Amino acid sequence: MTYVIAGSCIKDDVCIEVCPVDCIHPKPGDPDFETAEQLYIDPEICIDCDACVEVCPVDAIFADHETPSKYDYALDLNAQFFAERAASP
Amino acid sequence: MSASGPRPRVAIVGAGPAGAFAAAHLLAGTGGPEVDLFERLPTPWGLLRGGVAPDHHEIKRLDRSFDRDVLDRPHCRFFGNVEVGTDISHSDLVRHYTAVVYAIGAQTDKSLGIPGEDLPGSLPATDFVGWYNGHPDRRELAPDLSGERAVVIGNGNVAADVARMLTLDAGELERTDVADHALEALRQSSIAEVVVLGRRGPAQAAFTSAELRELGHLDGVDLRIDPAEVELDPVSEEWLASEGTFTARRNLELLREFADRAPGPDATRRIELRFLRSPVEVLGSARVEGVKVRPNRIERDDDGSLRARPLDEEPEMIECGLLLRSVGYQAVPLPDVPFDERRYVLPNQLGRVFDPSSGETVPGVYAVGWIKRGPTGILGTNKRDAQETVACLEKDLEAGVLARPANPRREQIDGLLAETVPQMVTAEGWRSIDELERERGLREERPRVKLASLEELLSAGDTR
Ligand SMILES: Cc1cc2nc3c(=O)[nH]c(=O)nc-3n(C[C@H](O)[C@H](O)[C@H](O)COP(=O)(O)OP(=O)(O)OC[C@H]3O[C@@H](n4cnc5c(N)ncnc54)[C@H](O)[C@@H]3O)c2cc1C
Numbered sequence: 001m002t003y004v005i006a007g008s009c010i011k012d013d014v015c016i017e018v019c020p021v022d023c024i025h026p027k028p029g030d031p032d033f034e035t036a037e038q039l040y041i042d043p044e045i046c047i048d049c050d051a052c053v054e055v056c057p058v059d060a061i062f063a064d065h066e067t068p069s070k071y072d073y074a075l076d077l078n079a080q081f082f083a084e085r086a087a088s089p
Numbered sequence: 090m091s092a093s094g095p096r097p098r099v100a101i102v103g104a105g106p107a108g109a110f111a112a113a114h115l116l117a118g119t120g121g122p123e124v125d126l127f128e129r130l131p132t133p134w135g136l137l138r139g140g141v142a143p144d145h146h147e148i149k150r151l152d153r154s155f156d157r158d159v160l161d162r163p164h165c166r167f168f169g170n171v172e173v174g175t176d177i178s179h180s181d182l183v184r185h186y187t188a189v190v191y192a193i194g195a196q197t198d199k200s201l202g203i204p205g206e207d208l209p210g211s212l213p214a215t216d217f218v219g220w221y222n223g224h225p226d227r228r229e230l231a232p233d234l235s236g237e238r239a240v241v242i243g244n245g246n247v248a249a250d251v252a253r254m255l256t257l258d259a260g261e262l263e264r265t266d267v268a269d270h271a272l273e274a275l276r277q278s279s280i281a282e283v284v285v286l287g288r289r290g291p292a293q294a295a296f297t298s299a300e301l302r303e304l305g306h307l308d309g310v311d312l313r314i315d316p317a318e319v320e321l322d323p324v325s326e327e328w329l330a331s332e333g334t335f336t337a338r339r340n341l342e343l344l345r346e347f348a349d350r351a352p353g354p355d356a357t358r359r360i361e362l363r364f365l366r367s368p369v370e371v372l373g374s375a376r377v378e379g380v381k382v383r384p385n386r387i388e389r390d391d392d393g394s395l396r397a398r399p400l401d402e403e404p405e406m407i408e409c410g411l412l413l414r415s416v417g418y419q420a421v422p423l424p425d426v427p428f429d430e431r432r433y434v435l436p437n438q439l440g441r442v443f444d445p446s447s448g449e450t451v452p453g454v455y456a457v458g459w460i461k462r463g464p465t466g467i468l469g470t471n472k473r474d475a476q477e478t479v480a481c482l483e484k485d486l487e488a489g490v491l492a493r494p495a496n497p498r499r500e501q502i503d504g505l506l507a508e509t510v511p512q513m514v515t516a517e518g519w520r521s522i523d524e525l526e527r528e529r530g531l532r533e534e535r536p537r538v539k540l541a542s543l544e545e546l547l548s549a550g551d552t553r
């Protein structure tokens with residue numbers, strides 16, 4: 001299981017501040033931060049603690065099995081962000 | 090900040106997201122300044138209320154955080170229906186506050202500069218967006234939706250928003266906080282096709298992939314893209330491989346997926362995306378009848394950027410009854426406040442406004458949000474931007490470089506406002522507007538039903 005961020009994220013970084021395992025990226029200052037349209041959760045690291053859900057002001061974060069169907073794509077998209085990031089030089 | 094003496098007082102002009110984030114930062118601690126938030130409308134939150142599309146209601150929920158972190162804080166006051174530059178001047182503010190933070194956004198549209206642009210039926214997306222979101226200044230817009238085809242110029246998220254709003258199923262619209270006058274007009278709309286034109290190619294489209302994906306999944310709407318349109322030229326191919334962003338790669342995948350899809354059997358409306366086309370003339374005698382577009386190709390400029398260059402081919406005519414140009418917002422200067430005429434922002438360094446002729450900082454005057462950095466960036470961008478501006482302001486307060494204003498007491502500004510603004514809306518006034526709108530919404534199973542005229546807003550916000 002993991003948590004995922006959907007496309008309604010407004011990138012206000014509130015979730016980054018509370019994540020205990022630092023698995024939400026990119027972070028302000030990262031080279032890919034400015035061009036990122038939203039933040040993503042690394043499914044390999046997320047411990048499903050729910051802390052980010054509590055603070056997200058626009059309810060953009062879901063447990064993967066509770067993601068509304070219109071955000072079906074989000075699980076793969078979040079994983080893909082980290083896969084491509086790891087592959088880039 | 091010094092523990093003794095009265096708190097310094099800060100005026101923030103513009104209660105949009107940037108003004109709200111700046112206020113929230115200033116009000117977060119316990120020893121911070123007093124903040125007065127000036128807003129020309131009776132309602133706060135700028136484009137969150139008047140820009141963000143009604144069907145994006147999750148995003149609109151950010152207003153709860155703004156209410157909590159700004160207006161519900163002690164030491165914060167809201168002065169709605171007060172336009173700085175008209176009702177009260179910049180020098181009035183300087184006389185009454187230790188610091189003034191401009192957060193006025195970009196109030197008008199960028200024009201295309203082509204013949205026929207001002208024909209009836211040719212509108213800036215800015216106006217159309219304000220109209221469907223119940224901005225009181227746009228209530229009378231009455232866009233003509235009787236034609237079959239609309240053309241949208243531009244490939245940004247605002248273009249995606251307006252294309253979606255023109256095609257969204259009425260059943261879905263009815264569940265949003267779209268202004269009632271727009272809901273009625275959109276229900277009656279004859280528009281069956283929206284053609285969206287990008288001057289550059291699919292790899293350079295400014296849509297976020299979230300907005301593009303949405304366009305491809307609307308009930309009853311076919312998203313059409315000619316497969317030939319999403320084949321990349323060598324320059325774009327090279328760019329995508331070397332410098333392309335995660336979003337650009339997703340956009341291209343989505344565009345190709347949509348281009349390969351068979352048309353939906355039940356679709357009653359269409360959105361068509363076309364690339365590498367620039368409008369050269371708006372056609373029509375008494376009103377818009379069509380738009381002449383010219384094909385482009387992508388070229389790399391000396392500075393490395395990818396530009397659209399016109400091809401030497403005959404322009405093509407696209408018939409339409411409505412033309413929305415969605416090529417960006419533009420800021421308007423304020424009397425007596427420095428303005429950068431080339432970049433359309435307040436000239437500033439990290440948010441400290443300076444006089445461009447002398448290069449000297451104007452002490453105690455700051456900028457934040459779209460008026461500081463230009464009309465781009467999503468909501469959260471303004472939060473980091475506000476942190477930067479507020480850090481400068483707090484540093485200046487601490488260093489004692491800001492002069493004490495001539496009339497530093499609250500009662501002094503209150504007296505002036507009582508004289509010059511007969512119908513000011515306070516935080517309490519906004520709460521009663523908000524409550525009334527939400528209550529009306531509850532009855533119709535909508536997030537809120539907006540009061541969309543100045544008279545209604547002022548009367549609901551009158552708590553005297
Ligand atoms: C159509 C549209 C849709 C958008 N959708 C999204 C989205 O879904 N998600 C997202 O993250 N971002 C979205 N954005 C971006 C986001 O809205 C902006 O980043 C943000 O609103 C900019 O904030 P601002 O405070 O600088 O400007 P604004 O929001 O424009 O606020 C400026 C405020 O100042 C007031 N004002 C202006 N002049 C004066 C004056 N002289 N005196 C007093 N008050 C004055 C205005 O009335 C307004 O309230 C959208 C933008 C647009 C245009």
Ligand SMILES: NC(=O)c1ccc[n+]([C@@H]2O[C@H](COP(=O)([O-])OP(=O)(O)OC[C@H]3O[C@@H](n4cnc5c(N)ncnc54)[C@H](OP(=O)(O)O)[C@@H]3O)[C@@H](O)[C@H]2O)c1
Pocket residue numbers: 200201242243244245246247248250287288289293294295297300367368415416417418464465466467
């Ligand atoms: N859901 C959301 O998150 C959301 C929704 C709405 C808005 N926003 C944000 O708000 C900001 C403003 O959005 P926006 O759509 O107004 O601006 P934008 O993203 O800057 O897009 C402007 C578009 O207009 C085009 N353009 C500019 N001048 C043109 C001309 N003369 N002829 C033809 N095309 C021209 C640009 O093309 P070029 O690229 O070729 O210059 C670009 O495609 C953006 O940061 C956007 O992301 C976000």
Ligand code: SF4
Pocket residue numbers: 003018019020021022023024041045046047048049050051052053
């Ligand atoms: S659920 Fe917990 S671990 Fe997972 S992203 Fe959210 S805060 Fe981090």
Ligand code: SF4
Pocket residue numbers: 005008009010011012013014015016039055056057058059060061
């Ligand atoms: S808290 Fe929500 S909106 Fe803010 S960055 Fe995180 S996911 Fe995005």
